[in-house]
Amino acid sequence: MFNVIGQINWLGVAASTVGMAVLGALWFTAFFGKAYTYALGREGQPPFKMTPIFIAGPFVCGLVASIANAVLMRALGIDNLGDGLAYGLIVGIGFLVTTTVNTGINPNMPRPLLYGAVSGSYFLVAGVVSSLLLVLIR
Numbered sequence: 001m002f003n004v005i006g007q008i009n010w011l012g013v014a015a016s017t018v019g020m021a022v023l024g025a026l027w028f029t030a031f032f033g034k035a036y037t038y039a040l041g042r043e044g045q046p047p048f049k050m051t052p053i054f055i056a057g058p059f060v061c062g063l064v065a066s067i068a069n070a071v072l073m074r075a076l077g078i079d080n081l082g083d084g085l086a087y088g089l090i091v092g093i094g095f096l097v098t099t100t101v102n103t104g105i106n107p108n109m110p111r112p113l114l115y116g117a118v119s120g121s122y123f124l125v126a127g128v129v130s131s132l133l134l135v136l137i138r
Contacts, residue, residue, distance in 0.1 A: 016066035041110035084135035088128035096123035
């Protein structure tokens with residue numbers, strides 16, 4: 001499995017990472033910013049100050065996820081759009097959405113299902129985008 005790391009396309013990993021970062025920035029601001037703020041119980045409060053961790057953290061996480069996707073897709077022989085889409089949906093629904101919803105279900109989250117819907121749907125779409133970019137750019 002580790003010999004696959006040397007065989008992945010780093011340009012695809014870079015495109016996947018940037019794609020997820022841009023999608024995340026738009027998702028949690030322009031597309032679903034109000035719903036996300038409401039899910040967090042922060043409506044009417046001033047927005048969070050954008051410190052470096054809120055910018056670099058998601059980017060680094062996207063890089064790690066992109067590398068993991070590239071390694072798994074290479075090991076599984078996923079090399080066409082149909083299989084890339086199927087992989088993105090299976091991983092997205094089976095792991096990313098379920099983990100996000102489960103993370104939101106806690107006493108500190110005022111609207112856990114809305115949080116799961118907004119965040120989980122982002123991770124699903126981001127996972128599909130990642131897998132498709134990794135198939136397209138190889």
